[in-house]
Amino acid sequence: MTLSRTRKILYWTVPVLLVAGLALGVLRALDKRATKAEQARSAAQALQTAPVYEIGAADVVRVRTLALQQTASVSGSIKALQTVAIKARVAGEVQGLNKREGDSVAAGEVVARIDPTESQARVRQAEQQAESALAQVRIAQRTQSNNQALVQQGFISGTALDTSQANLAAAEANHRAAVAALDIARKGLGDTVLRSPIAGQIAARAVQNGERVGLDARVVDVVDLSAFEMEAALSPADAAAVRVGQKARLQVEGLSQPVDAGVVRINPSVQPGSRSVLVYLRLPAVAGMRQGLFARGEIVAGSQQALAVPASAVRNDRPAPYVQVVREGVVRHVPLPEGGAPRGLLDGVPQQAVPMLAEGEVVLGATAGAIRDGTRVKLAAAAN
Template sequence: MTTPRSRATWIKWLLLAALVLAVGLGVVRALDKRKTQAAAARAAAESLQRAPVYTLAAHDVVAVRAVELIQSVGVSGSVEALKTAAIKARAAGEIQGLDKREGDAVKAGEVVARIDSTEARARVRQAERQAASAQAQVAIARRTLDNNQALVRQGFISATALETAIANLAGAEATHQAALAALDIANKALADTTLRSPLSGQIAARLVQNGERVGIDTRVLDVVDLSGFEMEAAITPADAVAVKVGQAAQLRIEGLAQPVQATVARINPSVQASSRSVLIYLRVPAVEGMRPGLFAQGHVVTGSINTLAVPASAVRNDKPQPYIQIVREGNVVHVPLTDGASGQAGAVAMRQVGGVPAGTPVLSAQAGLIREGTAVRLATN
């Protein structure tokens, strides 16, 4: 039979054994955790020592390929009407009969306005009377000369009187010619009171109103001919070397859905002093919706070459010399580009590359910058 004292002793040893077991389990658990942490640290150190291998998706890589590279020069500017005219007042006075407004059509020679001609008509009448008076004086001087010639032949007057009659006739004729010239001037001033359109087109601006008094050279109307357009573009002297008269150009004009084909019509022989640029002029055909002042941009095609090229977006410029990132033997290699041609292959801007074989994988713009020497592998579909 167990006594209470022996039972207490047994419980004490049981608790001691449980405590020892718990301590042992804690120690084992701590050692296992330390071992796990040490293994993780070793793995992390080994991973830091090993260079990471990046997997490149299909859209991260483009290939060097042979293309027909269309070389071009970018241009931009405003489209203006080839023929424009400013109708100005050539005489001072009150504007009358001005009925045309912006957008109205006019024909060459059509009367578009008049200037009060009361004073001009009076001056014409005055000049006509003066011319008639001078003509009458010529007739009198001629009759006098004829009479004096007859009297000289009969010996009734001296030759000096005849010479005087000849001089009087010459003076009368000169006065008559001066009067006729004054009449021409008066008629010209009267004609200047009628304003006519010098070309067929549309009214672009109306700058005065009926009843308004204008001075000489005051602009009254602006007329534009929408049958032809021209664009002035500034390019660098280096680009101007390749641009020739007659070369084709393609323009995107604001508001128009389709591109417009243009032609280089003229090249300014001088370099602009302020911008150090060369001005070229493109002849642009009239199409539906074309209006003066619309902004246009595009390119002039200067030639083409067959070469190896990559998309221009794959060329990086964060170093002093442009370069591309190629994949060679599983590593990224930065290959600098020497001065190469740029152009279009279809709708894609391309850049010529030299010394890189066709088919070489090149990192696209989406891949971003990857340090040279980084190990990569291409994703397989």
């Protein structure tokens, strides 16, 4: 009887325990699933919520009204204001050329000679021809004087007197021609001496002593380093604002300090190919400056008041340049006006005019990097 009762209890207890275990497992699975769903919803909400970036004071600038210097960029090689190529004015052998590159010469100093032997012979020949012509003039004068006396006495006719007068005129003309030939020969002898017309330094030596050169052959180049000039090509738009007398600041290759310059001339015509306008700037002599050095800089063409930010704040990673403006804690991309806005300098720092913004607006600087339009940001206390 007891065994039967025990079997009966086990018969009903085991199924109940199995059902209870199954129910507990189902409850645990449902609870785990609900937890995962909640975590997924939280993650989705976190992805939908845009992050808030904190912007430091060093990463923002404010729009200010500034007096911008209107400038025109220039570049080119500087040249000595006076450069002379001394050439042979007669053909012959070079002699007495002792100057070399870098040597100084004074104005009028003899730098070389051309062998004068042939020129001296031409001078002597011309002198003899002039003396011979002068002797013919004297003979013709005596003949003329004698004929005048004979005509008065009636021994010869007037026709003979006219003939002697013509002979005298021809002799005088031959004498003048001989004297002119003598002057030419003496000039040729003087041209054998090559003098420097300016004071300066030898920049190039094209020939050596004993070398025979032809007419107009270059012998040496002399450069005066007391003043320099630079020729710069400007676009017609930039050249329109440039005037004679305006100042410029140039950085010359190899020099640590910038050099002040001034506009001295403007070419009245544009260049046929490039359509550029040539502007000439005068530079003072500075220690270490040499002809041919490259220089670049800015011509200050005027000044104007404008709302501006540093030019580095303008971003160009899109087809149209823009600035990143913080409005009510949100970054907005504001493009520059179509056609561009003027640029200028303030204490040597490039500035960009931003007429589409208001005074005091916050603009992200170059150090802030690119931030997506519509991103919420938080400005540091020092930037507010």
